[in-house]
Amino acid sequence: MLRFVTCGVFLLMAAPVMAQSVGEKTGVNAVAGITPTTQDFVTEAAQSDMFEMQSSKMALNSADAATKDFARKMIDDHTKTTAELKAAVGKGEAHATLPTTMSSSQQSMIAKLTDLRGTDFDKQYHSDQVSAHKDAVSLFQRYGKDGADAGLKSWAARTVPALEHHLEMAQNLNK
Numbered sequence: 681m682l683r684f685v686t687c688g689v690f691l692l693m694a695a696p697v698m699a700q701s702v703g704e705k706t707g708v709n710a711v712a713g714i715t716p717t718t719q720d721f722v723t724e725a726a727q728s729d730m731f732e733m734q735s736s737k738m739a740l741n742s743a744d745a746a747t748k749d750f751a752r753k754m755i756d757d758h759t760k761t762t763a764e765l766k767a768a769v770g771k772g773e774a775h776a777t778l779p780t781t782m783s784s785s786q787q788s789m790i791a792k793l794t795d796l797r798g799t800d801f802d803k804q805y806h807s808d809q810v811s812a813h814k815d816a817v818s819l820f821q822r823y824g825k826d827g828a829d830a831g832l833k834s835w836a837a838r839t840v841p842a843l844e845h846h847l848e849m850a851q852n853l854n855k
Contacts, residue, residue, distance in 0.1 A: 718775075754846065
């Protein structure tokens with residue numbers, strides 16, 4: 681029993697480091713317009729970039745010409761935002777840790793794309809990009825408005841227009 685309790689205590693202590701807050705993870709904060717914590721913002725922004733780059737690299741091998749053009753832009757732009765995020769976290773006021781993997785739902789989306797080809801791949805990739813960019817726009821708008829870390833807050837606000845443009849481009853892929 682003592683081992684069980686001890687393990688439980690250690691897991692509870694590690695949980696904030698390993699995961700986003702429940703509200704941010706479930707999307708409740710986004711719906712309510714609640715500002716994410718700095719750690720939640722950093723985690724979601726970094727994971728979003730990882731997903732964008734991984735899925736877009738896949739699109740370079742499987743997609744139509746217009747989708748490949750979009751994918752190249754996503755790789756270039758999200759490589760840039762990843763570098764900017766790393767730099768901002770490195771000199772930030774609040775302590776935050778960059779994640780090293782995508783969320784489980786993003787990993788599932790990548791796995792699904794792996795099995796698709798041709799127009800099926802294009803449709804799923806387009807849908808995933810619209811969804812991912814809607815989430816990113818919301819995240820960056822909320823943190824850019826009221827975020828706790830001044831440097832990250834400023835960077836988030838400056839990044840919103842590019843993400844809104846990405847969303848518009850993704851929405852236009854199906855037209």
